Every structure is written in C-alpha cells, then in structure tokens.
Amino acid sequence: MTPHAPAHAHALTVDADIRDLRGADRLLRRLAAELDLPEGTFGCTHLVRGDRPRVAVSLSLPSDPYLRTTWERLEADGHGELSAGLPDAFGRAVVYPGxxxxxxxxxxxxxxxxxxxxxxxxxxxxxxxxxxxxxxxxxxxxxxxxxxxxxxxxxxxxxxxxxxxxxxxxxxxxxxx
Known part of the structure; x- marks a missing residue:
C-alpha cells in the first residue's frame, strides 16, 4: 500500500463535544461503519484547547461527492457541529487505509x-x-x-x-x- 496524505480539500470536522480520546475513537469507528466510508478515508482525532477543551474528529474523504454525501448524512443524524476542513494538521489517525x-x-x-x-x-x-x-x-x-x-x-x-x-x-x- 502506498502511503499518501489525506485529501484536505475533501475534509470535514465533527465537534460532538467529546472530552476524551476513547470516546472520539468510538465515534470514528461508529461513523466508519454507519456511513460505509470508502477506501482511502482518514478519520482522525484532534485536541481542541481553549475555554472548552475537547476532542473533535475529522474525516478526509477521497472525493467531493463522498464529502457532500457524508456531510448530508452527518447533518441529518445530528452527530455534532460540522465545519469544513481540518482543525489542524496534526490529527491522530484512527481510521485509515490498512x-x-x-x-x-x-x-x-x-x-x-x-x-x-x-x-x-x-x-x-x-x-x-x-x-x-x-x-x-x-x-x-x-x-x-x-x-x-x-x-x-x-x-x-x-x-x-x-x-x-x-x-x-x-x-x-x-x-x-
């Protein structure tokens, strides 16, 4: 398998107000299963600091159509606050090829x-x-x-x-x- 960087242009962040890495890992694995995410998807955790420390998750998908479909499904299911792109460049990968x-x-x-x-x-x-x-x-x-x-x-x-x-x-x- 050839390593490759995630498609930052096709990324979204989910802020479900999770306070720990285990909870964020569970959310990413659940989303990967429920959404039947395509091969080449990266799901990462990101520490959010500030007034309300928490762990956000991101999904980097292989194409814009996958991003739009995933966004719509996440929004319909109410998984948390959605935003375009990645919160930072240092995600901890939970879902990734292989x-x-x-x-x-x-x-x-x-x-x-x-x-x-x-x-x-x-x-x-x-x-x-x-x-x-x-x-x-x-x-x-x-x-x-x-x-x-x-x-x-x-x-x-x-x-x-x-x-x-x-x-x-x-x-x-x-x-x-």
Missing part, C-alpha cells in the same frame, strides 16, 4: 507496506528501526500526522519487540485523586 489489518504481531516492514503509515520512529532512538523488527500492535495502532506523513511512534518492549507508544488501556493520571 488500519483494520494491524492486529497481533507484524514486522515494521509489513506494517508500512500494508497500511497508510509512512514511517515508524522509536522514542529515544536515532533513525528508524530495522524493517524486520517485530511490532506487537496490541490491536491499537494510532499514528499521527506530522509534516504530511503518517508516523507511528513506538517504544521498545520486553523480548526485543516494539509496541505502539499509545497504550490501548492507559492508566489515568492521578487516578486515585
């Missing part, structure tokens, strides 16, 4: 070849990992857009494997307070 196949253990090379992810970086390590390095996906791969590339941050784990930096079950900060 995402559903990133389960179990794969290699860095297979992950890149089979998805829209352009590159894997290892936190605290220079360069890129060896293509043959095993990646334990934990069935939760959330790359982020950086300078037009979809990058996956990973960390080393026991047994010489890598895992995505973002954990599927994070421990809330200050959980006992």
């Amino acid at each position: 995402a559903s196949a990133l389960t179990g253990t794969t290699t860095v090379a297979e992950l890149i070849a089979g998805s829209a992810i352009s590159r894997v970086t290892v936190l605290g390590a220079p360069g890129t990992p060896d293509p043959g390095t095993r990646m334990v996906t934990r069935d939760h791969v959330r790359p982020q857009w950086q300078q037009g590339e979809l990058l996956l941050a990973a960390t080393p784990a026991r047994g010489g494997v890598l895992v995505p930096f973002e954990s599927p079950d994070p421990t809330p900060c200050c959980a006992d307070h």
